[in-house]
Amino acid sequence: MVSSAPLRRPRSPSPNNGGEGDDGMTLPEDYKPYIPVAKRRAQMLSQLGSKRDAPSKKVVKTAEELEKEMEEELKEQAEVEERAKEKARRERTLLQAAQEVKERKAKEDADKSAAEREAEKEAVLLAEMERAQKKLASAQELAHGTSYTESLKTSWRPPHYIRNLSEEEHQANRDKFHIITEGDDIPPPIPHFADMKVPKPILEYLKGKGIKKPTPIQIQGIPTAFSGRDMIGIAFTGSGKTLAFTLPAIMQSLEMEAKLPFVRGEGPVGLIICPSRELARQTYEGCQAMCNSLKESGNYPELRSLLCIGGINMSDQQDVLNKGVHIVVATPGRLIDMLDKGKLNANNCKYLCMDEADRMIDMGFEEDVRSIMSHFKYQRQTLLFSATMPRKIQDFAQQSLINPILVNVGRAGAANMDVIQEVEYVKQEAKMVYLLECLQKTPPPVIIFSDNKNEVDDIQEYLLLKGVEAVAIHGSKTQEEREYAIRSFKTGAKDVMVASGVASKGLDFNEIQHVIVYTMPKEIEDYVHEIGRTGRSGKTGIATTFVNMNTSEQTLLDLKYLLMEAKQKIPEFLLSIDDPRAAHGGALKGCPICGGLGHGLQDCPKLQEEQRRKQAATTRYDGGGY
């Protein structure tokens, strides 16, 4: 038990007050005052001396005994004192060590570079965000705490001569193609389509399109997906990611169809979700072409794919639904509508892929994705692909996938090295006129980007006035206008397409010669996607970007680092912009939210925009907004 009385140190009793200390305190009965060794020795010696002086025999013996006793007592006391000293020494040492640690920490804190301090703050902020973010799983899975631990199994195996290679040989192959992987039991990279056991008719079809050898993301991504593993695939724009996720959907469908042919109301096996209608259509067309090649060969069953996007009449595809569908390529809104109305179901769906996955989650589609997942009855294989995938999204996705494999070709968010980037300072009022001059740099086709819909319309109008064959596409155009623009530009009927960034993600047009970024987007990721419409499948392209006083210093800094990373020429006005973080040393890594190299999390324009949107939503919800 702990006494409530304050602890007091006993003191020698005062000769004046007998049993009381000099402060009047009552002392315990067995109290023995402390007498230093030297004083005690003197006292005992004098006691002994007086006894020795006495003549009796008995007294001499007593004196010897006394001396021995005294020696022992002195020895014992010396030991006690030595132990006390040792204890004090130890305590001093410990105290000193604690003090040293404290001082060292204070010094380290003072020495810490601004970059390191920023990194620590970022880690705290990210951890907070992570706690606030729910796993990417359906509401039922979250509610029931359902979590799968094993990846899905498929019947696909790499050929034996690939399996017989050692892990070192596989790694050497990855290194050769600059493929970086993370995860357990990573399937081997396979540098030839034939070794991937892709059906011959598809190989022939690909050959016809000039696709003879897999690109690095395909070398590692296709075997990973064929093996049933969840994966995050990151590779620069135009590097062939689409094939890396459509081919596995076809292989899974073939396997299921071979087991039991699909009938009305059944399917899909594979679901591919895209952030824009145009991208969904493009992916669907590629997928359907491969399915057709199988059917036309006569050696494989018919596989049916369905395009499920807003703005189109689904009854046109009724006949596919009537026969059972293997692969659905969709945008989230229309897909949810079809699932909710029971026109489609995900009961047999085993394969879920999100293209431009970071954008899907960014664009507020996160809840939509959860609601799509809630229609799945069984475990699925989930794949996420993008050219830009900031760390935060990668981490978030990793938590939501089952034993995932990360396949990375180049830094996530890095620009395609096949794009020659030219950045020019053009005053706002001079942009339109300079645009005409700029169009002379290359022959068509050319794409011009602006994030402002009105500006897109203005540019198109100006170009038409100047006799340039231009079409325009942005989110406020009708579906017919959007389709017309894409079709006429793809077929070469029109030379120039003026587009808003959102409408352009992932679009693959034939050999775009030149991309003009008329207005630099705030987020560097958007810029990476925009310039990535050229320089695709190994060809070189040019991107010209206009910047001026309206471009924030932050964005210019992101741009400067991106150019440096891609070993591009950096104009004088960009060189002169200093990075306040660089002055404090420390390696600059991409912002975890948007991947920009020129700023940290706290200055991230994307995060600020997200917070602004959330704030606006809360204000509206509170009824205080309007």
Ligand SMILES: Nc1ncnc2c1ncn2[C@@H]1O[C@H](COP(=O)(O)OP(=O)(O)OP(=O)(O)O)[C@@H](O)[C@H]1O
């Ligand atoms: N192995 C290959 N060899 C040559 N060309 C290929 C290969 N794979 C795909 N391609 C072609 O490369 C072009 C770009 O492919 P794709 O659209 O899949 O790129 P991506 O990585 O998805 O780009 P983005 O990030 O912009 O969406 C397409 O025209 C495609 O047909």
